[in-house]
Amino acid sequence: GVKRFVTMSNGDFVEPLNLFKQELEKLAKLQRKLARQKKGSRNSRKTKRKIARLHRYIVDSRRDFLHKTSTKIAKNHSIVYVEDLKVSNMSASAGGTKESPGKNVRQKSGLNRSILDQGWYSFFQMLSYKLERGGGKLIKVDPRNTSRTCPRCGFVSAENRKSQATFACIGCGYRSNADEVGAINILRAGRVRLACGTSGAVRPLSAGTQRDLLQH
Numbered sequence: 001g002v003k004r005f006v007t008m009s010n011g012d013f014v015e016p017l018n019l020f021k022q023e024l025e026k027l028a029k030l031q032r033k034l035a036r037q038k039k040g041s042r043n044s045r046k047t048k049r050k051i052a053r054l055h056r057y058i059v060d061s062r063r064d065f066l067h068k069t070s071t072k073i074a075k076n077h078s079i080v081y082v083e084d085l086k087v088s089n090m091s092a093s094a095g096g097t098k099e100s101p102g103k104n105v106r107q108k109s110g111l112n113r114s115i116l117d118q119g120w121y122s123f124f125q126m127l128s129y130k131l132e133r134g135g136g137k138l139i140k141v142d143p144r145n146t147s148r149t150c151p152r153c154g155f156v157s158a159e160n161r162k163s164q165a166t167f168a169c170i171g172c173g174y175r176s177n178a179d180e181v182g183a184i185n186i187l188r189a190g191r192v193r194l195a196c197g198t199s200g201a202v203r204p205l206s207a208g209t210q211r212d213l214l215q216h
């Protein structure tokens, strides 16, 4: 599972909203209960209301969490580089990916799906407009190799990534938290991209081309 919601290149991180697990279990229990109850009965209507209330509570809590987290980051930074999730497909869930869905995906679609994902899309949107409000920018970076490149010696290998949490370079022995290594590499890749997109071109780029360069 996700142990960190956000990790910064300086090692700071934000834990995911913890109430989720507990509340999601409660929600799953209510949904099982509803499945057992007779359709249209008084009891099933009561359970449905409980489910709707809990669902609203979870959605509101997450929205609040995303707002607080994005406000805090936007307050202390002007340009923020993030992993382009379109490329890394971090939304893979329920034991499968979009291309090859796991067997639980169907069951978990609909009501649950909206709360199972960590809300990256909304988070990036919030962060982006808050940064732009202050004259800054959110820049999405292609995350290729960013989880397996050693930030100290530059050695690239899948074996550098020992587990979800641990990075240990088989070249130089550098060890660190894997998310932190990813964040450092995203920052570096983003800076290179920004430099190339603004000054590396032979002729001035159109706004559209620049945007494409930044977002790919």
Ligand SMILES: [Zn+2]
Pocket: 150, 151, 152, 153, 154, 155, 169, 170, 171, 172, 173, 174
């Ligand atoms: Zn190394």
